[in-house]
Amino acid sequence: MKIKEKIIEAILFLCSFITILTTVGIIFVLASESYLFFKEVSIIDFFTDTQWTPLFAQKRFGILPLVTGTLLTTLIAVSVAIPVGLTIAIYLNEYAPKRFTLVVKPLLEILAAVPTVVYGFFALLFVTPLLQKFIPDLAGFNALSAGLVMGVMIIPYVSSLSEDALRAVPNSLREAAYGMGSTKLQTAFRVMVPAASSGIIVSIILAISRAVGETMIVAIAAGQEPRLTMNPLVPIETITTYIVQVSLGDVPQDSIEYRTIFAAGITLFVFTFLLNNISFYIKRKYQEKYE
Amino acid sequence: MSNASRNNRIKDQIFKIFAIGCTFFGLLVLAVLLGDILYRGFTRIDWNFITDLPSRIPRRAGILTALFGMIWVLVLTILISFPLGIGAGIYLEEYGVKNRFARIVELNIANLAGVPSIIYGILGLQVFVRLANLGNSILAGSLTLSLLVLPIIIVSTREAIKAVPKSLREGSYAMGASKWQTISNIVLPASFGGIITGLILAMSRAIGETAPLIVVGALVYVPFIPNGPMDEFTVLPIQIFNWVTRPQSGFIINAAAAIIVLLSFTFMMNIVAVYLRNRWSKKMKF
Numbered sequence: 001m002k003i004k005e006k007i008i009e010a011i012l013f014l015c016s017f018i019t020i021l022t023t024v025g026i027i028f029v030l031a032s033e034s035y036l037f038f039k040e041v042s043i044i045d046f047f048t049d050t051q052w053t054p055l056f057a058q059k060r061f062g063i064l065p066l067v068t069g070t071l072l073t074t075l076i077a078v079s080v081a082i083p084v085g086l087t088i089a090i091y092l093n094e095y096a097p098k099r100f101t102l103v104v105k106p107l108l109e110i111l112a113a114v115p116t117v118v119y120g121f122f123a124l125l126f127v128t129p130l131l132q133k134f135i136p137d138l139a140g141f142n143a144l145s146a147g148l149v150m151g152v153m154i155i156p157y158v159s160s161l162s163e164d165a166l167r168a169v170p171n172s173l174r175e176a177a178y179g180m181g182s183t184k185l186q187t188a189f190r191v192m193v194p195a196a197s198s199g200i201i202v203s204i205i206l207a208i209s210r211a212v213g214e215t216m217i218v219a220i221a222a223g224q225e226p227r228l229t230m231n232p233l234v235p236i237e238t239i240t241t242y243i244v245q246v247s248l249g250d251v252p253q254d255s256i257e258y259r260t261i262f263a264a265g266i267t268l269f270v271f272t273f274l275l276n277n278i279s280f281y282i283k284r285k286y287q288e289k290y291e
Numbered sequence: 292m293s294n295a296s297r298n299n300r301i302k303d304q305i306f307k308i309f310a311i312g313c314t315f316f317g318l319l320v321l322a323v324l325l326g327d328i329l330y331r332g333f334t335r336i337d338w339n340f341i342t343d344l345p346s347r348i349p350r351r352a353g354i355l356t357a358l359f360g361m362i363w364v365l366v367l368t369i370l371i372s373f374p375l376g377i378g379a380g381i382y383l384e385e386y387g388v389k390n391r392f393a394r395i396v397e398l399n400i401a402n403l404a405g406v407p408s409i410i411y412g413i414l415g416l417q418v419f420v421r422l423a424n425l426g427n428s429i430l431a432g433s434l435t436l437s438l439l440v441l442p443i444i445i446v447s448t449r450e451a452i453k454a455v456p457k458s459l460r461e462g463s464y465a466m467g468a469s470k471w472q473t474i475s476n477i478v479l480p481a482s483f484g485g486i487i488t489g490l491i492l493a494m495s496r497a498i499g500e501t502a503p504l505i506v507v508g509a510l511v512y513v514p515f516i517p518n519g520p521m522d523e524f525t526v527l528p529i530q531i532f533n534w535v536t537r538p539q540s541g542f543i544i545n546a547a548a549a550i551i552v553l554l555s556f557t558f559m560m561n562i563v564a565v566y567l568r569n570r571w572s573k574k575m576k577f
Binding site: 005009012014018019020022023029033084088096104106110117118124152155159184209212216220248253268269272275276 | 506
């Protein structure tokens, strides 16, 4: 009996240990292949060269165009998702009837459940032609439509998590603000949002991290032309798109072209890892405890 | 009423209208997206579309191989990830709550949940496809997706187990049951609804994933139905991606039709998950 219990505990322990192995595996794979990559390419060139052309005869290995492409689409996405998502969170928590919230919240969460390849289709074949009616200069592949559609996709990340944070603020604070004669708007922005600020910031960081790592929307709609630009109207390439592009091509294994996806991957991983850990830190350090 | 307070009331109303606009903006985009895809693809769906093999002629191309690939991948992913995820959730909630290892694992899982899916693809490419020598097989793809959905399963299993009241466990111990007997006879049945919800959401995530499977080399053109876990394969989202990137307009119609099929799976799973979650949270008031 005792032995059986011990065996079961050991098996369950191994199950949870797999998550540690996964992390170690990711870091080891990215680091070891990147190490081989940086033996051939100087790390200074990697961060300062302004061209990324590993698949051409004249090879240049500057990650900057991919980084700016990623930042550009992310910037467009969060400038949609943060204002809209935060406003929805405040509305659902401060204004809307409970019934309305119960219906609307799951409906909004559908936005995050739709596979991203579907959003890519929508960005390329609906949003871009629509925008081209207003912006004739818009290229067929561009950062703008990809970013906007990605922004809509991450609205529920911001709205749901911010709403949870706002809901955790005790009612007494709200009542105190009303008691002082505040309107709902004043209560929301001067009392509730500051009180829930750590949770709201966490939701924003997670949305940014999601946008940085998003792949299919940008791979379909933003183009495959690494370009050092902040112009949202022209084709660009993100880090994630580049990895897809190489995976679809016929690149010989253990070649320098093959290793570029690990160098690009580790850059992406470091970005999202930092963002995630900043959000954990904020959550632990600044989460106001109302008991 | 003073001027200032009237102004404040007007601002309040303006914000309210803006906020309702924002809420409906999200829903409107969703409606337009669904409408656009139904309009483009609905008439293309017929029995032949489901049962045809891929083809270079848009009208003759079907999704049979992608559907079979998807079912294979989904079944294997379920077999691998469900026991691992539930096991890990049980360990963290019932055995290791206070120890240091559990704290590290917890932070680690939160981190894994934030790792972009394409990074899992790179891990799968190097570890399963090359190191374990599984090639571009269904098994390699399923192992990769299993690692990807593990955090979802673990977190929801823990939430569900956490909701089981202590009194039930103590009752079981008082009857002389061992720890594992308590878990398997009392805790797991009581948290079943919550665990199932997480499992369905993990499945819904797995069938929509494209990027990691492209990286592990799921083929874009597979002219045969896979017969076993070591066969090469493609899945519905990759078929859609392939059709979207073709210039002929016939393939766009195919892509829209395939999206309708994919979304029916995704939505069905999400509806079941929400339904179970609501039913379970009503039942779980001890």
